[in-house]
Amino acid sequence: MPSIRKKLTAEQNPNDCKNTRMDIAHAGVFANFRPDEIAHISRFEKIASFLIDESKRQGRPLDTLEIGCGQLWVLRTLYKSFVVKKSDVVSSYYGYDIDPASFEEIKFWAGEGGHVNDTTWIKNFNATLELKDVSVDPTLPHNSETIDVAWSTEVIEHMPREAVEPWIAELSRVVKSGGTVFISTPNHDGSNDKLPEDHIYEWGFEELKGLLTRYFKLESVVGVFTQTKKFQKSQDAKQIWTPEQLDMLKERYGRQFLRVVLATFYPETSNNCFWRLTK
Secondary structure (H helix, E strand, O other), X not given: OOEEEOOOOOOOOOOXXXXXXXXXXXXXXXXXXXXHHHHHHHHHHHXXXXXXXXXXXXXXXXXXXXXXXXXXXXXXXXXXXXXXXXXXXXXXXXXXXXXXXXXXXXXXXXXXXXXXXXXXXXXXXXXXXXXXXXXXXXXXXXXXXXEEEEEEEOOHHHOOHHHHHHHHHHHHHHEEEEEEXXXXXXXXXXXXXXXXXXXXXXXXXXXXXXXXXXXOEXXXXXXXXXXXXXXXXXXXXXXXXXXXXXXXXXXXXXXXXXXXXHHOOOHHHOOEEEEEEEO
């Protein structure tokens, strides 16, 4: 799948973060469903599903926040994949991104001019979008403990290592006690030694766990997709699956989806991990 790369000026991007976005729309049109693409889509659907369930559990709509919001795929998934009343699920949404091109594309979808926050589609979610480089200024313009659910998918790896903890600490400040945070990023322990051209730093499994648990309680961490050889090594060590169960999964799924399904149980050796945390 081609990536979307928009060159930013040094003034816009002083830390030279890699503002690359996966072209998810391209995957749907051309059936380009490799494990990385399937992983992205599955994360968006999971967060959207969680928002629905959590709003029902709390009996009210939720205040939400996203770091690296890009093309708003979680909101788009909520809007298109579920028959729900948006105002029952989301009370407010705040999206921050470094790339102004993302917001121009949102206006294009909406078929409206003016400021992106004035488009009808964005207003339907009571959303506010803001250009922001959290690697330079991690401070979030929210009062403490005002956000129910926050997430950041595939962002950490595109910025310098030292730039991550300050905005993780800010998430901890603004998320309510008992609130939920989702983080997904490559797991360098399970990926290739050579970084992709758009990644600056990939965190190791225990390394990232140590950072996140300084600020949040770890509820779960699951693998997102895996390399076949590393899965087999994990399976040989843990013996979670019986041969019959593996045969059934292979009967149900092709190679690409199977790499996503099997990774779930082996986060330490998967290419990518999905972390669910609570304040």
